[in-house]
Amino acid sequence: MPLRNDIKKVLVIGSGPIVIGQAAEFDYAGTQACRALKQEGLEVVLVNSNPATIMTDKAMADKVYIEPLTLEVIKRIIETEKPDSVLSTLGGQTGLTLSMQLAAEGFLDSHNVKLLGADPETIHKAEDRQAFKDTMEKIGEPCIPSKVVETVDDAVDFAEVIGYPVIVRPAFTLGGTGGGIAQNEEELRDISTNGLRLSPITQVLIEKCISGWKEIEFEVIRDAKGNVITVCSMENFDPVGVHTGDSIVIAPAVTLSDREYQMLRTAAINIIKELKVEGGCNCQFALHPTSFEYAVIEVNPRVSRSSALASKATGYPIAKTAAKIAVGYTLDEIINQVTGKTYACFEPALDYVVIKFPKWAFDKFVYAKRTLGTQMKATGEVMAIGTSFEQAIMKAVRSIELGLDSMNLKKLENLTDEEVRKKLHVIDDERSFVVFEALKRGITPEEIHDITMIDNWFLYKLLNLAELEKWLADGELTEEKYNIAKQYGYLDSTIERFSGQKCPLRKRAVFKMVDTCAGEFKAETPYFYSTFDEENEAKQFIERTDTGKKKIIVFGSGPIRIGQGIEFDYCSVHCVWTLKELGYEAVICNNNPETVSTDFDTGDRLYFDPLTKEDVEAIIETEQPYGVVVQFGGQTAIKLTRHLSDMGVNILGTSADMIDAAEDRERFDEILEKCGIPRPQGHTVMTTEEAVAAAESLGYPVLLRPSYVLGGQNMIIAHSQADVIEYMGIITSRMIENPVLIDKYMMGTEVEVDAICDGEDFLIPGIMEHIERAGVHSGDSISIYPAQHLSERIKKIIVEYTRKLAKELNVIGLVNIQYVVYNHEVYVIEVNPRSSRTVPYISKVTGIPMVDIATKIMFGAKLRDMGYESGLYPAGDYVAVKVPVFSFEKLTDVDTMLGPEMKSTGECLGIGRNLEDALLKGLIAAGFDLKRQGGVLISVRDTDKREILPIADKFERMGFDIYATSGTQSVLHRNMIAANLVRKISDGEPNAVTLLESGKINYVISTSAKGRLPERDSVKMRRKSIERSICSLTAIDTAKALAKVLELGRTISDVELVDITKI
Secondary structure (H helix, E strand, O other), X not given: OOOOOOOOEEXXXXXXXXXXXXXXXXXXXHHHHHHHHHHOOOEEEEEOOOOOOHHHOOOOOOEEEOOOOOHHHHHHXXXXXXXXXXXXOOOHHHHHHHHHHHHHOOHHHHOOOEEEOOOHHXXXXXXXXXXXXXXXXXXXXXXXXXXXXXXXXXXHHHHHHHOOOEEEXXXXXXXXXXXXXXXXXXXXXXXXXXXHHHOOOOOEEEEEOOEOEEEEEEEEEEOOOOOEEEEEEEEEOOOOOOOHHHOOEEEOOOOOOHHHHHHHHHHHHHHHHHHOOOEEEEEEEEEOOOOOOEEEEEEEOOOOHHHHHHHHHHXXXXXXXXXXHHOOOOHHHOEOOOOOOOEOOOOOEOOOEEEEEEXXXXXXXXXXXXXXXXXXXXXXXXXXXXXXXXXXXXXXXXXXXXXXXXXOOHHHOOOOHHHHHHHOOOOEOOHHHHHHHHHHOOOOHHHHXXXXXXXXXXXXXXXXXXXXXXXXXXXXXXXXXXXXXXHOOOOHHHHHHHHOOOOOOOOOOEEEEOOOEXXXXXXXXXXXXXXXXXXXXXXXXHHHOOOOOOEEEEEOOOOOEOOEOOHHHHHHHHHHHHHXXXXXXXXXXXXXXXXXXXXXXXXXXXXXXXXXXXXXXXXHHHHOOOEEEOOOOHHHHHOOHHHHHHOOOOEOOOOHHHHHHHHOHHXXXXXXXXXXXXXXXXEEEOOHHHHHHHHHHHOOOEEEEEOOOOXXXXXXXXXOHHHHHHHHHHHHOOOOOOOEEEEEOOOOEEEEEEEEEEOOOEEEOOEEEEOOOOOOOHHXXXXXXXXXXXXXHHHHHHHHHHHHHHHHOOOEEEEEEEEEEEOOEEEEEEEEOOOOOOHHHHHHHHOOOHHHHHHHHHOOOOOHHHOXXXXXXXXXXXXXXXXXXXXXXXXXXXXXXOOOOOOOOEEEEEEEOOHHHHHHHHHHHOOXXXXXOOEEEXXXXXHHHHHHHHHHHHHHHOOOEEEEEHHHHHHHHHOOOOOEEEOOHHHOOOOHHHHHHOOOEEEEEEOOOOOOOOOOHHHHHHHHHHHXXXXXXXXXXXXXXXXXXXHHOOOHHHXXXXXXXXX
């Protein structure tokens, strides 16, 4: 069936801010869908609260609303825009849940809006735990023994019937939120209480724990006619019990016999037929390792994280196909764009292995609990393609940004064999490395299998690597040894390190094409991975299709992690679009499967490979580019700059030398002195003794950080000598190559500027001001555009300093500068000669396409010729507020107090006519539940006690009940503010925790002089408020802003909704 004729205008619901469990894969799917719908000539209206992504770009839809994803907002958009249909299966759990609520209320029917992709009946059967069980029983597919309960007592009763351990899974939540494995009654009561509260329909499923079985997934697509194909099978390295988002995943499934494979494939097809899903669907199975027994774990009737992986692994555009099916096409009518010949009903076949490796944030959160279970903890992932498992896993480890080039983890070397055996029982993010260490010590694969239940196939593959490393270290490095090591994916530098000898020859990688049909048809879309065979398919392709255009390589930003998010992918994609428009060939190198930059039709060619020096050399050699772009790939791409320039590659934009000048402390100081620009006083140190001496001379508080970082990694504000010693201890335990910087810490207003420079003129689209004062990382601050509280004099100074720095560093393209305004003076904190995380949101609210302009400037265009005056661009009519979003409930034991180290995973945007309206929208979008009554618990450090008074006074006047810990309470009393006294946790019950449990408290304001350690009272109190989903504020300035919004008393229905394509 061709396009349905009853569809003209579609509303697409996005997935909101990036949180752990719902990352960029939905943004990638949504972008593909919007494109497919526009190709069909439909009018597309998009709503999504995330400003950082390409999905909310003006080019993506006809109307773009960056508004909070709440029921009320979506109803208002439907009433204003009057779409005839809603597409809900591409916005992750958020989009699905919202459309279910709209359908259930009858709102869609009353407005004549159709639900595309999955009907409410399908969603109910897959998402509602009981309905899902009944459906499976009906078609004879085995399930794990389980029961849906709505009270804690019922949960305990059922657990006694099936026996512990049991798994708790809340209904309608995301990434396993609120779930867990309970070993006994006490744990079960704790987990199920929490799970029932987090489930929107207060339901949890209690199921028998079958950890140790293999976990297998199938990605399936079905159309309205009932045609079904399986796109890809995937297998988890970790057995059942670890969330699939936290598992190393291999595609296609490698350890199944043909009979097992066919059995599960048939089951997946039966399930999707029974559920009548139209579009993509993901089925997860548990398979007993030795018998043919299996069970269905769960089914997602929507595009999921695994779809993004399956899509990139096979080159089959799942989201695009799903969108076309949703508007009436069938599989035999859609052409597969990768081959250009086969239709979408042709199942992909792979002649390579793909590995997905998760990226966790534990290197950032030293005190977080590292164990993995049914609740997801990874922030992002990388994908590696190889001709063997060994080659692919070596590539994956290099890509994950832990500074590794093999499976050897330095800290495991000093353990005894007994300790290594013990560690095999621990399921955490380092388990694959522990397994490798055990194999090196001669512990047999069979013994490891008995402990971990990881399949022997994987263990013997890792044993191959361990034996190869032993062989390299033994005797002469012959050509034979070298060639085998290269086949297994080792870098030359790694081979030299293990063997202690120079390589006998240098073999360069060649590139193979990912073509979805194992070479049976010719592929049209070039999508390559490196290997060490004879034939270089990339070179052949370049020669065959040579257009005479100049070739430009754009380096991407690697895995999504805290501090380097999806914003950099937005910049890379925009750069590629502009390059194509200027008539160049754009080539992308990246290794992240969840992003738009690695989509098959974004660049002219795509290299899916690690972003390390040696891997990049091979790409440069094959492509012979006219130039490369590094300023849009965050720190990952910037790190390659010096190496590329040493190779003689043409670096477009700001030169390698100037990038170094901005990052190198001493050179940067010289530049500031030359320009006469002040900055906070500071020193550079290498040892603990030097650090203590420097801190004493500057006077506390001081800011400590390693040089060359992104996202304020391992950065603290030290208030005493003890803090300095603890911090230097953590830093020196790693390899110290670059020194540590110590600065005097200034408590002023932090201001941020992104500027575009062409060597003569410079343009500042807008000045952003942070609500939280300096000391809270810029990525975790609420940021306002245009700045609201700066005098004209200060603005002039900021513009002047920006001009001087841009000129002195000879910036060509983008630069990001952070200032602090302290006692009416402006100081520079840091300068980054690259795109930053604020570029997407400023581009969207000012209407200045910053990346496009910067790309054109790299090729000699001038700002004046494009019609821009030098200096600050006039401010717009709207105020935009960026509010950070955190994933603390997923990261146990992390202190939630904001500081100089970045902790947020994503962000939302509020756009309004004035600051208060914009802030209201931003806070609601970020998930703040703005209650107008109830209790406020206040416990602040001495330095904040004076400033808390007007805030507490506001809350009291609004009719809130105020509770405070002893020190804070006495200050409030002396100032005539009535507060109930609350005991600290260490003073016995009833105390702060029992008060938070009681449900009387709606807001917590908590700051402390010392944090981080999980056992401190203040940290426990903040963790408790997160677990209870109570709004918790850890900076005085945030609390002040919130009180102001509450005082005005407006709600989301009083504020106008803004379509950003009209700004």
